Amino acid sequence: MIGLMITGRPSPQREASGAIVELPAQLAGDALIDGQSPPADSYLIDWSRDRRGRARFIVRPGSVEDVQALVRWCSQSSVAIVVQGGNTGLVGGALPDNSDYAVLSLERLNRIRCVDPLDFTLQADAGAVLQDVKDAAEASDMTFPLALGAQGSCTIGGNVATNAGGINVLRYGMTRDLVLGLETVLLDGTLWNGMNGLRKDNRGYSLKQLMIGSEGTLGVVTGVEVRLSPRPTQVETAYVGLGSFRQTCELFRMARHLCSDLLSAFEVIGEECLPLAHLIDPNLRSPLTQACPVHAIVELACGPGIDAGGLLETMLTRALEAELIRDGVVAQSRSQAATFWAIREGLVEGQARRGFHVRTDLSVRLSEVPKLVEQARACIVREWPGWTSLTYGHAGDGNIHFNVLPPIDCEIGEARTVGQAVLTRLYELVGALGGSFSAEHGVGRSRSDVFWAGLSQRERQIHTAIKAAFDPAGLFNPGCLMPDRGDL
Template sequence: MHNLDINKFKKIVGNKNVITDKKDMEKYLKEWRGIYTGIAGAIVKPKSTKEVSNILKYSYKKNISCIPQGGNTGLVGGQIPFSRDHIVISLERLSKIREINNVNESITVEAGLILSNLQKICEENNLFFPLSLASEGSCSIGGNIATNAGGVAVLHYGNTRELVLGLEIVLPDGSIVNNLKTLIKDNTGYSIKDLFVGSEGTLGVITAATLKVFPKPKGIHTALISVNSPKESIKILNYVKNNFSIPITAFELMNNFSIELVKKHMNNILVPIKKFKWLILIEFSSIEASKDQKDKIENILHKILNQNLAKDIFIAQSLEQTKNMWKIRESISEAQKKEGGSIKNDISIPIKDISKFVKSAIKTSGEVIPGSRCVVFGHIGDGNIHFNISQPIKANKDKFFKKERDIRKKIIDLTLNLQGSISAEHGIGLARKDDLKKYMKKDVEVFKSIKKSFDPKNIMNPGKIIDI
């Protein structure tokens, strides 16, 4: 990248907010698992929508490619640049709360705000923002929107898309589209908002969002349930949904091996049920807290046990026990990372077919990679399964990864044969781009038309989702 370009960006955002030093750039160029490491001409850190607009105006004129980045927590490489002619637009300095509206139950925030900080601010105002992810301490709301993040509360509250009321967007030529409405109903033509949710920075830069918030839940009840297989977990899910009025806000499934990895690699985590093949983490929440409600929840859980739908149940009796249960679930990815090489599959399956998928996928993994160990967990209440494969004990990591294409093809075939999706919540980025092109050809042609309409010069995150 030419020094004239660097100097122009420094004039826009200030000298200290343009990073060109190789060491200082590293944290923006390396994905947290170390799978993707990129290169860029500079990291540019604007503090306002106007500065983002000026960066894009100049970049559009000079054909400089721009890669928007939030917390750099993505899992498919969508946030990583791969050319010295690219700049990373880091949105970390755009972190203001613009408005909290208790009457409309909405909050307007800038894209660089960290998700956990948003949750805390809502809590301080007796509100609740339900998006919750393992990476919530470092991911940003702009990145959550750009990837249509899912998380553990989709069963009741929906994906990020369902939580976005309006967006402020900067288009590739620097034009600002301000649509930060607080309306539930707005039927005025094409939904630009919905095009940008899940667009992974390929159409423009999301700089702010108006989000739907809810009254703060006061009654939260959490339990672990031991079952023999995913089939029993589906029976329990249906039984509770059909026989109970208090909403299930989370229904997570974890296999034994995933939790054994947590026990092996993570500190200060207690698993209160000792013998199990699979564990369900179930959570109920409502805006009221009463002993009557607590008794009803304990009663329905005991009915599950008495009807032999479950092997064992542990009900949290304190906030500390609830936090420990969630720590088990949220530590799985980090624990698997410490175990060695892993092949990850973020897929969704119709709920009725989850048991069939898991059984077939475990069998297939053993055939393609003998000795492989399956880490199976996910948001079973909405059909999202993380089917990950850890390398065999003492296996060579490079040889293990040479089998990735073979096993991924078989997992994708299983998924699509059951009318599932090859990416439930992580997005496409680089990791799933070839799969998208191979299995969704007609969709890709539509995506290309949309991309060319918004970004005719292809400066926004080129090479991600699709190739132009």
């Protein structure tokens, strides 16, 4: 063991200078960062820069054994642990809010362990960046279809912890549909290895499914095994303009019937979002020749032997004849398709550059998407004139990001106060439609109260029992997903 001075909650012996932390020796040196030092900032500020956290120290283990040693030490010392991957979350789930907590960063645990073309599987450390996982699959003529705007910095372990969604949910499902097995460090430091590569395993409870989406509240995921798919040899992408969200839903139904499972993505963008993409890159402009209230990106992907381009053209021709679309462009190259997707990604970055805004990831049944958008837009106009609604998302799976910008001259304190009222109202609207306030971002800290309030008494008991089974001391990510033990 090695003694290190870390500023944090003073102990009786070190009231003036902080507490001595005796971590295992292998976690000393540059693996350890004082939570009060400038290098800690990148671990304590979230992607949106809306929140700043606090921590006693940050540890960056370089091996699974080091993670075990740290968790064992934290358990024995009653130090709470917040696990962090790429720190790209949007609900504060990986951002500690207590100066006594330890941040366990997995950024050094980042290897691609193996790719198996015969079994169509890949194993990686939890800290492996999603783009590196995708590149490794591509190098073996396969694909890992999870696709997110943050894939260049988010990690596969973080994707597992939050059950990330993305643009390909339509065809491939959420993260939990892509994970075959996990390797996880439990509270006493023992390692549970559930990576056996089996597609079908019906023996008892699925512990991996409990871990997926648990947001670091049950254990530390250190390894992930995912299933891969054949790499598509044809990808056809169209960018179309429509008159309303109702027509967008009708277009989706047509595309789903005509293209079946070849339809890999169906993204919708309100025209009002385009100026935000323009903030990031002045060259990001609509490829359409006329103004349309709603834009959509439709993508088909398949292997050889199918005329994907002809299928897409047939679908678009029928949509034009049915007067569902007003204008459209089919990408003639991958680079042109990339410009379509750059608009979708750029509008998200543009919102962050614009500053504080109300951010949601609402989910309703497919048939209710138009109603949700209409009600939400009308609500903002009626109750908060001057605030700007932005609507975009994965409409093909019922997930709409309905965000709201304050007036440009609105003082930040007022914007946050009003923003909370806007958020509450939007959650009421989605709840009345039987939807969810979290389609893919998770619960984190920022929405734990909303989540807990929406559970029945019996559901709370079940969640509490699961948490107690894995983490009886309440040391894994306190305050995330569910209230602190003292508030239950």
